[in-house]
Every structure is written in structure tokens, then in C-alpha cells.
Amino acid sequence: MTLLVPIVEGHGEVQAVPALLHRLALQANAGIPVRVNPPIRVKSGSFLNDPDYFRRQFALAAAKAAQARGHVLILLDCEDDCPAELGPELLRRGRAVRADVSVHVFLAHREYETWFIAAAASLRGHAGLPSDLVPPADPELTRDAKGWLSQRMPQPYDPIVHQLDFTRAFDLEQARTNDSFRRIHDQIRNLLAR
Numbered sequence: 001m002t003l004l005v006p007i008v009e010g011h012g013e014v015q016a017v018p019a020l021l022h023r024l025a026l027q028a029n030a031g032i033p034v035r036v037n038p039p040i041r042v043k044s045g046s047f048l049n050d051p052d053y054f055r056r057q058f059a060l061a062a063a064k065a066a067q068a069r070g071h072v073l074i075l076l077d078c079e080d081d082c083p084a085e086l087g088p089e090l091l092r093r094g095r096a097v098r099a100d101v102s103v104h105v106f107l108a109h110r111e112y113e114t115w116f117i118a119a120a121a122s123l124r125g126h127a128g129l130p131s132d133l134v135p136p137a138d139p140e141l142t143r144d145a146k147g148w149l150s151q152r153m154p155q156p157y158d159p160i161v162h163q164l165d166f167t168r169a170f171d172l173e174q175a176r177t178n179d180s181f182r183r184i185h186d187q188i189r190n191l192l193a194r
Contacts, residue, residue, distance in 0.1 A: 002032050002192060003070025005061045006039040009047070009077065012159025013112060014039050016167040017075055021188065027172060028189040037064055044076060048086075055097050062098035071102040071191060075184070078107040083180060104187060109180040112163070113145035115170065118178035122171030127162050128154040139178055 002025075006017045018036040025034040040061050046053040061072045074090055087105045094103040108114055116123060120135040129152055142148050149157040175181040 001068070002034050003037065003065060003068040004034060004073055005037040005065040005070055006073045006075055007047075007057060007061050008039040008041055008075050009044040010112070010159055010163075011041070012163030013075070014041050016112070016159075016163040019164055019167045021073075023168075023172065024185060024188040025192055028192045032192055034192065035068075035070075037061075037070075047076070048090075051093075054093060058094050058097045062094075062101040062103075065101050066098070069102075071104060074103065074105045075112075076107055077111045078109050078180070079111070081107075083107040083109055104191065106184040106187070107180060109140045109178070110142065111145040113149060113157070113159075113166075114139050114142060115175045115178055115181045116166050117142055117145050117148055118181060119170040119172075119174035122174050123166060123169060126166060126169055127157075140180070 004021055006021065008014060008017050017039050021036050022034065025032075040057060042057045043053070047057060048054075058072070058074075064070070065072045072094065074094065076090075078086060087107050090105045091103060094105070117135050117139040120129075120133045123129050124131050124133045129149070133152060136142055136148075139145075146157050146159070149162075172185060176185055
């Protein structure tokens with residue numbers, strides 16, 4: 001059994017990320033049962049900028065992971081930060097707290113919802129999205145992915161209401177056109193293949 005202990009930032013991700021990880025594990029077809037710990041929700045600004053807050057939250061996740069030789073997964077929105085800089089920095093900070101625990105960092109370039117936009121065609125009809133919905137040419141350049149979805153829905157997109165449903169429905173292969181999603185997709189597959 002592989003234990004995954006996610007750290008997330010949003011209320012919607014508390015439910016959506018376990019569903020995503022289970023879908024990725026199922027697709028990896030590694031034959032290894034996966035258990036996803038209920039995510040630890042953090043305040044992004046504090047997690048990124050307050051060393052004591054980071055240390056406490058990461059230590060909590062690491063203690064849970066260490067009980068079963070599991071993995072801590074930090075999954076945050078990158079917003080306007082450079083994922084190539086922020087990702088290694090968070091990895092370094094996590095290892096400085098607990099070098100004995102496996103840690104992986106996954107940053108959604110801009111927002112988690114950017115992955116939905118990359119796979120927009122697979123979400124046609126969900127929550128009132130149009131039947132001819134197509135993604136923009138480069139979803140990662142889209143600022144305010146939640147707004148992009150909201151503009152195409154009869155009721156505004158709400159992560160608490162829609163994120164889990166969209167996570168269960170969006171096409172993983174279509175989303176792989178998005179660089180940040182391809183990284184989480186491929187790294188979870190490799191992690192479970194070990």
C-alpha cells in the first residue's frame with residue numbers, strides 16, 4: 001500500500017485532490033493499492049512566506065507519511081510565481097524539515113482550474129458549460145481560470161461546488177497538453193511504478 005499525504009490550499013481541493021490522485025493511480029495501473037490521507041489545507045501566503053508556519057504544516061504531513069513510509073505531496077496554485085523556481089525551493093524547504101520522508105511538489109501553473117481549461121472539451125455540458133466548449137490555444141496563459149469557467153457557465157464557478165465534479169469528469173489525456181498537469185500525471189505514475 002502506498003500512502004500519499006497531500007498539502008493543498010483551497011477548500012475545493014480538500015475533496016478534489018484525493019479524487020485526482022485516485023484517478024491518476026488507477027490510470028497508472030501499477031497494481032499497488034493507494035491510500036490518500038485527507039489533505040492538510042494550508043493558507044498559501046503563510047505556507048510560502050512564514051517559515052514557522054511552513055515547518056509546522058509540513059512536519060504534520062511528514063509525520064503522517066512517515067508512519068507508512070509514504071509520500072508528502074505539496075500541490076499548490078503557482079499563480080504568477082515561476083514554477084521552475086518555486087517548486088525546487090519548496091522541495092528544499094520540505095527536505096530541510098524532514099529529510100527522511102519522500103516529498104514531491106506539484107504546482108498548477110496559474111490555478112488548478114487551468115487543468116480543466118486544458119481539457120475543456122471533456123467538460124462540455126457539466127454545470128451548464130456549452131456543448132461546443134473548446135480550450136484557448138494556451139491555457140497556461142489564461143489569467144483567472146475560475147473566471148474563464150464562470151463566464152461560460154449559467155452560475156459562476158465555485159471550487160467548493162464544482163471542483164470535485166470537474167476533477168472526476170475531465171479527460172486526463174486532454175489535460176496532459178498542459179505542462180504542469182503533465183508533470184503531476186507523469187510523476188505520480190513514476191512514483192507508483194517504484
